Amino acid sequence: MTKAISAQGLVKSFGDVQALNGIDLEVEQGSVVGLLGPNGSGKTTIVRILTTLLNADSGTASVSGFDVQSQPDDVRSVIGLTGQYAAVDQYLTGRENLELFGRLFHLSKRDAATRADELLDRFALSDAADRGIKGYSGGMRRRLDLAASLIGRPSVLFLDEPTTGLDPRSRQGMWDVIQSLVAEGTTVLLTTQYLEEADQLASSIVVLDHGNVIAKGTSDELKNQVGGDRIELVVSNAADSLRAATVLAPFGSAQATVDEDAKRVLVPVAGGSNAIVDAIRALDEASIAITDIALRRPTLDDVFLSLTGRITEEDQAPKAPKSGRRSRRGGN
Amino acid sequence: MSTETRPLLGWFVADTLAVARRHILKITRVPETLFFALIQPVMFVLLFAFVFGGAIKGFPGGAQDYRAYLISGIFAQTVMFAVAGITVGITEDASKGIMDRFRSLPMRQSAVLAGHTLASLAQNALVIIALSITGLAVGWRIRGSATDAILAYVLLATFAYAVTWLGAWIGLHMPNPEVAGTAGLAWIFPLTFASNVFTPVATMPGWLQPIALWNPVSCLALACRQLFGNPNPFVGDSFPERHAMALSFGWAAVLLAIFVPLAVRSFKSRNAGGQA
Numbered sequence: 212m213t214k215a216i217s218a219q220g221l222v223k224s225f226g227d228v229q230a231l232n233g234i235d236l237e238v239e240q241g242s243v244v245g246l247l248g249p250n251g252s253g254k255t256t257i258v259r260i261l262t263t264l265l266n267a268d269s270g271t272a273s274v275s276g277f278d279v280q281s282q283p284d285d286v287r288s289v290i291g292l293t294g295q296y297a298a299v300d301q302y303l304t305g306r307e308n309l310e311l312f313g314r315l316f317h318l319s320k321r322d323a324a325t326r327a328d329e330l331l332d333r334f335a336l337s338d339a340a341d342r343g344i345k346g347y348s349g350g351m352r353r354r355l356d357l358a359a360s361l362i363g364r365p366s367v368l369f370l371d372e373p374t375t376g377l378d379p380r381s382r383q384g385m386w387d388v389i390q391s392l393v394a395e396g397t398t399v400l401l402t403t404q405y406l407e408e409a410d411q412l413a414s415s416i417v418v419l420d421h422g423n424v425i426a427k428g429t430s431d432e433l434k435n436q437v438g439g440d441r442i443e444l445v446v447s448n449a450a451d452s453l454r455a456a457t458v459l460a461p462f463g464s465a466q467a468t469v470d471e472d473a474k475r476v477l478v479p480v481a482g483g484s485n486a487i488v489d490a491i492r493a494l495d496e497a498s499i500a501i502t503d504i505a506l507r508r509p510t511l512d513d514v515f516l517s518l519t520g521r522i523t524e525e526d527q528a529p530k531a532p533k534s535g536r537r538s539r540r541g542g543n
Numbered sequence: 544m545s546t547e548t549r550p551l552l553g554w555f556v557a558d559t560l561a562v563a564r565r566h567i568l569k570i571t572r573v574p575e576t577l578f579f580a581l582i583q584p585v586m587f588v589l590l591f592a593f594v595f596g597g598a599i600k601g602f603p604g605g606a607q608d609y610r611a612y613l614i615s616g617i618f619a620q621t622v623m624f625a626v627a628g629i630t631v632g633i634t635e636d637a638s639k640g641i642m643d644r645f646r647s648l649p650m651r652q653s654a655v656l657a658g659h660t661l662a663s664l665a666q667n668a669l670v671i672i673a674l675s676i677t678g679l680a681v682g683w684r685i686r687g688s689a690t691d692a693i694l695a696y697v698l699l700a701t702f703a704y705a706v707t708w709l710g711a712w713i714g715l716h717m718p719n720p721e722v723a724g725t726a727g728l729a730w731i732f733p734l735t736f737a738s739n740v741f742t743p744v745a746t747m748p749g750w751l752q753p754i755a756l757w758n759p760v761s762c763l764a765l766a767c768r769q770l771f772g773n774p775n776p777f778v779g780d781s782f783p784e785r786h787a788m789a790l791s792f793g794w795a796a797v798l799l800a801i802f803v804p805l806a807v808r809s810f811k812s813r814n815a816g817g818q819a
């Protein structure tokens with residue numbers, strides 16, 4: 212069976228910024244792959260190359276078996292793209308937007324109208340269908356944008372940071388919608404800065420850093436690689452912090468980190484919620500008083516810390532905007 | 544549901560109309576845009592006809608003739624200003640990711656620009672009609688034959704259409720709508736002022752005269768004056784003055800021949816950065 216997405220050795224630079232350093236990517240049909248990485252790691256660049264908006268400097272890529280460079284029209288007829296910013300016309304109504312994109316997808320007038328109705332209904336936009344987008348909330352715009360990318364029933368859907376900038380409720384709504392698409396068998400490549408999001412939506416995750424793939428795997432594999440969940444505790448006496456780390460060592464899946472000044476101990480554990488019960492019992496037996504203890508999931512920062520030995524840094528600031536179009540960040 | 548099949552040219556026409564419809568809807572949603580597009584040339588007419596008009600003493604035939612002379616100049620100037628609107632519109636679409644959406648659709652790519660320029664032409668046609676009415680109100684008249692008058696309007700429309708392609712091309716290279724707003728206008732001002740739009744070329748300093756004579760804006764204004772049968776004092780018999788109409792169509796053809804392919808190429812280019 213042809214791969215939904217297949218890329219070998221994608222390299223792209225913008226002036227002296229090396230955006231991609233040789234990316235390989237394979238996405239099976241019907242799967243959901245999450246590209247996870249901090250700002251500036253190359254996520255959007257990969258999406259733009261795969262959706263025929265940008266040529267790679269070298270390397271090859273195909274979507275549903277069509278070469279992105281030499282068969283762009285074929286690629287465009289099987290993909291849907293939702294970019295980082297809601298790409299809808301704010302002067303048109305929701306329905307007019309969908310019908311416009313439907314017509315440009317070369318649906319007949321009637322099909323475009325039916326499909327627009329279907330999608331408005333599905334994304335809970337029917338009530339607002341005939342209002343101008345100007346009055347839509349951020350969440351509604353994103354949903355309309357996603358609806359627009361589904362107009363041609365794409366077999367491969369690209370979602371570039373679909374929930375960045377959304378409040379938690381709209382984010383959950385977006386996740387539900389994406390999950391239902393996946394359940395219908397759509398292949399999805401999504402990018403995100405949040406491990407939690409990749410975890411929720413993606414069956415496998417590719418971690419990017421400075422245009423390189425630094426890890427690949429299911430979210431469980433990645434988290435285990437990072438050492439699973441973390442027990443974070445604050446001891447009452449600073450003097451106890453090292454002792455606490457020793458007591459908890461048997462439950463740990465990796466080296467504990469101790470910050471004596473903050474009286475804080477961080478222990479990666481594999482056992483999840485069982486581990487915290489065991490830990491509390493062990494600390495109690497050792498008569499170590501604690502003021503706070505919590506189990507938390509690893510974050511992108513943890514993954515980064517463990518994979519690269521450094522904290523994620525936003526590396527866009529010093530690189531002056533070469534193309535001013537980028538200066539419209541957040542301008543939707 | 545299935546996609547329709549049509550020959551490529553059929554798709555080009557269908558896509559162009561769909562895109563043009565989008566822009567026309569937009570004009571109806573933001574009537575202010577059209578209002579200001581209409582009001583600007585009208586203001587110029589009133590300003591020059593009545594405020595500066597009194598100061599323009601030496602004009603043969605006096606203020607009345609100057610107004611008749613002025614209108615064709617403002618026609619030409621208005622056609623030039625058509626560039627600014629599309630320049631900003633294109634840059635706005637690019638910065639909002641709408642261009643990327645178009646570019647990711649299996650539509651005819653050149654239809655994005657063809658549709659936008661077509662809608663622009665429709666808007667400019669309205670502006671030219673409004674300007675004609677203003678002209679009639681201040682004493683401008685069509686004194687030539689009906690065929691010549693139609694030819695003048697065809698020339699204005701052709702020229703307007705050609706310049707919007709130049710505007711589109713500029714818009715594709717501007718980093719954001721603010722810069723586009725300035726860039727779209729910056730070069731038009733010297734071009735319209737170093738022309739016969741407001742004053743006959745013969746009254747200008749010698750070094751400027753050849754530039755003003757060949758200036759496409761002058762050619763267009765002069766051609767309109769000739770076709771509408773308006774006063775045209777101080778016209779010499781230099782080549783651009785004798786062949787103003789042919790030269791104007793020529794300029795339009797040159798603009799189209801250069802900027803249609805350039806703009807389409809820029810739009811299709813997949814090497815540029817675009818929005819990150």
Ligand SMILES: Nc1ncnc2c1ncn2[C@@H]1O[C@H](COP(=O)(O)OP(=O)(O)O)[C@@H](O)[C@H]1O
Nearest residue numbers: 225230250251252253254255256533816817819
């Ligand atoms: N059009 C562009 N011009 C110049 N540099 C760019 C452009 N697009 C992206 N970059 C640079 O390429 C790198 C990767 O960017 P991008 O793919 O947008 O990352 P992400 O989507 O992960 O935030 C960044 O350093 C960014 O500054």
Ligand SMILES: [Mg+2]
Nearest residue numbers: 254255295819
């Ligand atoms: Mg990005």
